Amino acid sequence: MAAASSFNATHEAITVRYNSVDHAYAEQRDIRLLGFVLFLISDVVIFSAFIFAYLYLRNSVPNWPPITKGGHQLPRFDVAYAAINSTILFGSGATMHSAMESWKRLDKPAFNLWLLATIVLGIAFLGGQGYEYHSAQVTWAGSTMGASFFTLTGLHGFHVFIGIIYLCVLYLQANRGVYTGSKYFGLTAGTLYWHFVDVIWVALFFLFYLW
Amino acid sequence: MEGATGVTASIEKSIAFVFAIVVGGTTSFQLAKDWKSTGLDNQVTKLLLGLMAFGCILVILAAVGVLGGV
C-alpha cells in the first residue's frame, strides 16, 4: 500500500527529529533564530525606506549638498572624523565576534573582556556621534539633507543605544549563569544584532560622507 | 559640519587609516576562520562580517582620498 510505505518514511523522519535529548531546546532555538533573522530583515526594510527617501530627495535637486534659500551651499559632512568613528564601530563588531568565539571556547574571562570592550566601543561611537551632532552646521528641520541625515543616523544611533543596553543585559545574564552549554540563544541574537547595526552604518557612512 | 582642514584632517585620516587596517584585517581573519561553518546564524554572521570588512575598505579609500574628496 502506498499509504503504508509513506507512513514508514514519515515515521522515520519523525524518529530522527525527536531523537536528540535537547530536541525541545534545539527546536525552540531554531524558531527564535528564524524569527530574529526575519526581524532584522524587516528592520532593514525600515532603513531602506528612509535611505530611499534620502536618495529620492537628493536626486530631485540639481546640487548636493543642497543650496539654501539664501543662496549658499550647505557644507559636506566631515569625512575624516566620521572615518575614525566608523572604525570604532566596526572595531566593536570585531570584538563582539571575538566575545562570541570565546564563549564557544568556554573561555569565560576572555568573553567578559571582549564583551566589555564592545560595550565601551559602542559608547565611544555614540559619544562621537553626539559630538558630531553638537557641532553640525545643518539642522534637522532646516533642509532635506539635514532631515535625512538626522533621521537616518538618529534611527541608527537609537539602534546602537538599544544594542548597548542589550549587551549590558547579556553581560549580566551570562555572569549569572543564564546561559549554559549549548543553550545560549540570547548571545547569538545579541551578536547578530550588533553586527547588523555595524553593517547599517557601512551604508550610512557611504551615503552621507563618501558620496 | 565642515571638514577640518590642513594638518588636523591629515592626522585624522592617518588615524582612520591605521584603525581601518587593523579592524579590517581582524574582520577578514575572523571571516576566513568561520568560512566553513554552517547554520542560519553562522551564515548571517558571515554575511555581516563580510559587509563590515567592506566598510573598512571604504574607510581606507576615504583616508587615502579616493572617496569622499570634494
Added chain:
Amino acid sequence: MAQSRAHRKMSLGPGFWPVTIALTIVNVAISYVIAVFPFEQLVPIVGAPADQIDTLFRFMSVIGNAIFVYVLGYLVYFAIVWRWRPSDGPDAIGVQVHDVPKLEFWWTVVPSIIVAIIAIFSVRIWAGMQNTPGDVLTMEAIGHQFKFEFRYPKMKNSVYDSMHVPVDTPVTLNVTSADVLHSFWSPSLRIKADMVPGLVQTLRFTPEHIGKYAIICTEFCGTQHANMAAALYVDSQQAFGAWLSAQARQQGQASAPVALGSGQAAAGQALFGQKCSTCHSIGPFNQKIVGPGLGHLFNDPAHPALVTGEKASPAAISHILISGYQGPIGVMPNRQANALSNQDIANLVAYLTSLSQKKQR
C-alpha cells in the same frame, strides 16, 4: 492514473456544449453593443487622443466582457448542474479529479497572450500620446485652492476658470500647482495630469470639436475640492482670436484705477451672491463660512480693522478685492481669479459699505 483515464472518457456533463454556445452568442451580442454604444454622446470628446482612448476602452471592454460572461456563465451553470441532490445520499462525493495539466497549461497561456495584446495596444496609444507633433499653442494651467489659472503666451495676465483653445490646433498644456496637489482632468479629453507643486507635467491634445466642456479637479485639495472646476471652450479660429483681443482689452482696462464713486449697491448685492457668498456671510465677523462675515465691516467690535490691519475704508476694501488676501485667516483670490471688472469692484464696495450703514441705523 486510472481515475484520470476514466474522467477522460466521461462527458463534460449535461448541456456543456449548448451552454458554451449560448454563452458565446451572448458574448457576441454584448460585444456588438459595446462596439456601437455611443459613449461619446454621454461624455462628448474634444478630439485626439480621446478617440484612441475610447477605442482602447471599447477593445478592453469586449475582452473583459467575454472573460466575465464565460466565468459567470460557467459558474452558474456548474453550480446548477453539479448541485447535490437528496437522491445522491448524504455522503456523495464529486468526481475525484486533481489536475488536468493540459487545461492548466492553456488557461495560463491564453490569458498571458490576451494581456500581452492589451499591453501592446496600450503601449502604442501611449507612445502616440507622447509624440503628438507640433507645439502650435503652448500654454500653462496652474492649480490653486480652489481655482484653475490659465496662462497664455504673450498675454500679460492670467485667465481664471475658463480655458479657451482654438479648434484643430495641437495644444501643449503644461500643468503645475501653486499650493497643494490638484489634478487637471477633462472627461472629454479623457486624459489628466496631477498638478504637483514644483513639478511641471505636460498634456498634449488636439481639439477637433467646437463646444464647451468640463474641467474638473480630481486630486483632493481641501475644503472646496468638490467645487473646483473650470470650463474648456473649444472656439473656432476666429472666435479664439476675438476672445484673445477682448482679453487684452479687458486687462488694459483693469490696470486703470477703480472709480469708487460709481458703485451701485444693488448690483453689488447680486454680484456678492454669485461670487462671494460661498465663502463669506453677511453676518458679523465671527460668522465664518471660509472667510469672515462681512456684514459689519465698519462697526463690529470683533473687527476693528480689516484682516490686513488697515482701518476699514472703501479704499482699503477695494484694495483687498483687487489684490486678494493671504494670511493667517486664509486665502482670498485676487481680482483676476474672481474675474472682477473695475465696475464690479466699485459695486461690491458700495454694497459692503451700505450693509454696515444699515446695521448702524
Added chain:
Amino acid sequence: MAVAAHAGFIGGDTHDHIHPEPQGFIRKYVFSLDAKVIGIQYMVAAFLFFLISGLLAEVVRTQLLVPRGAILSNDTYNGVYSLHGSSMVWMVIIPLMTGAFGNFVMPLQIGARDVAFPWLNLLSFWLFPVSAVILFSSFLIGAPDAGWTEYPPISVQGPAGTSLWCIAIFLIGISSTMTGLNFMVTIVKMRAPGMTFTRMPLFVWASLATALLNMVATAALSAATAALFMERQFNVPFYDPTRGGSPLLWQHMFWFYSHPAVYIMILPGFGIVSEVFPTFARKPIFGYKMIAFSSIAIALLGFMVWAHHMFTSGMAPWLALPFMILTMVIAVPTGIKIFSWLATLWGGKIHFHPAMLFSLGFIATFTFGGITGVFLSSVPFDYDAHGTYFIVAHIHYVLFGGSVFALYSGLYYWWPKITGRMMSNTLGVWHFWLTFLAFNVTFLPMHLLGLWGMPRRVAQYQLHPEFQFWNDVASVGSYVLALSTLILIYNMVQSLLRGRRAPGNPWNARTLEWMTTSPPPYYNFRTIPAVLKNPYNFGEPLPYIGLDEAESAGSTHPPAGSSPLPAHA
C-alpha cells in the same frame, strides 16, 4: 492499531505546549496568549470597527443623495470618508484576514499548538484596538481629511487629527509586521510532522504569502508615516516642495506598502475560498500546486507594481510602462486561481451552504473587479479613470466583493468551529442574496459615474446635478447593504444564544482544524497528528495518524449514514 500506539511518541502530549494553560478571566480572555482566543478578540474588535466604518459609509452615501450635499459640511464629510477608508483597510479587513482567521485557523490547520511567539502575538493584538481608538479619536480634534492615502502637501497642512492618523497607522503597521513575522516562523517551523509544503492546506499557503508581504512591505509604511509625523510636528522637510521635499516621495513610499496591502487583504480570502470550495463541492481542489504557486507569485509580483497608482502623478513617463506590464502579468496567476475554482465546481456535488454561496458570489464580483483592474493598469485608460468614481467602484469590487465576501464565507464556514454552535442556514442564505444584490446596486453605477465625470472624494456635485439619479441608486443600495448586515448580526446572536451544538466536523471537511472538537480545546490537539497526504482527497481515508480518538470522534470518513450535511435552504 499500531499507529495509535505510536501516537504519544510521534507528537508528544499536551505537556509540550509552549505555555501552560492560563487560569483566571484576565489571563484567559483578555491578555490571553492563546492564538485562538486572540483570533476571536481580533474578530470581535474588527467586527465592531466594521460596523462603525460601515456607518461612516452610510453617512457618505447619505451626503451624496443630493447635489449640494445632504447633511454635512465639506470639512466634516472629508473627515468621514477618510476615516471610512482608513479604518476599513487597517482596522477591519487586514485584522480580520490575518489577525482573526489567520490566528484561529492557521495554527490548527498546520497541527501546531500555537503560533511561534505567543507573547508577540499578544502585543500585535493589543496594538490593534489601541491604534483604532487613536484613529477614531482624531474626530475629536479634527479628523484627517485627505483620504486614506493622505497625500502631502495637503496632509502636512491638514487638521490636527492627521497626526493621530500617523500614530495609529504607524502602530497598526508595527502590529502587522509582527504578525507577519510570527506567522512566517510558525508556518515554516511548526507544521505537524509529515506536513510537507505540498501537503499544507491552501489557506496556509495564502497565509504564508500574506505573512511575507506583511513582514516586508509594512515596514515601508511605518517609515513613511513616521516621516509624515515628523514633518507635521517638528517641521522636518520630507514632503513639502517649498522646502526641498517631494510630494511624490510619499506616494512612492506609501504605495510600496499599500499595493502589497491589497494582496494582504485578498490573498487570505483566496485561501478561504480554496477551503470552502472543496468542502462543499465534495471534490479535491483543482490544481492545488498552481493555486499555491500563484499565491506566492502574486505576493512577489505585488512588490513590483506599486507605481501603477501613480501614472498621473508626475513620474518619468516611460516608467509607467514596466509598471503597467508587470501589473497586467498579475492577472495571469489570478486568472489561474479563478479557473481552478471553476474547475473545482465541475463534477462536484455542490451543497449551497451560505459559506459556499458567498464563495460563489466572491468569484462573480471579484472577477468583475479584477477585470476593471486590468483596465486601470492600462496607462492611457488610467489617464481617464484615475481619481474618479471608477476607482471607487473598482476598489469596492475587489475589497468588498472580494475580501469581505471571502470573510463572510470564512465566517459561515468556521463559525461552528470557533463557537461550537451552528448558525441558521436560512438566514445565511437571505444574508447572501441581499448582500449580493445590494452590493451590485451600490457599486455598479459608480463605474458609469466615474467615466461620466464624477471625481472621488467630493462632498458635493452641484456643478453636475445630472449625477444625482445614479448616486441615489447607489445610496439606496447601500442602505439595503446595511440592513443585510443586521441579518448577519441577528443570526450570530441567535446562534450563540440557542444555536444547535456543533459537532467536531459538521461539514465533513478534511483539513486538520476539523479533526478536533468544536470549539477546539486549549491545546488544539491532545496528540499532534502525523500527516501522510494532501488533505483534499475525498473518498479516501483521512491522511492523519495519531489523532486522539475522543476528539476526532465522528469525523473519520465516511461515517456511513451519519451526520449528513445540512439541508438546503
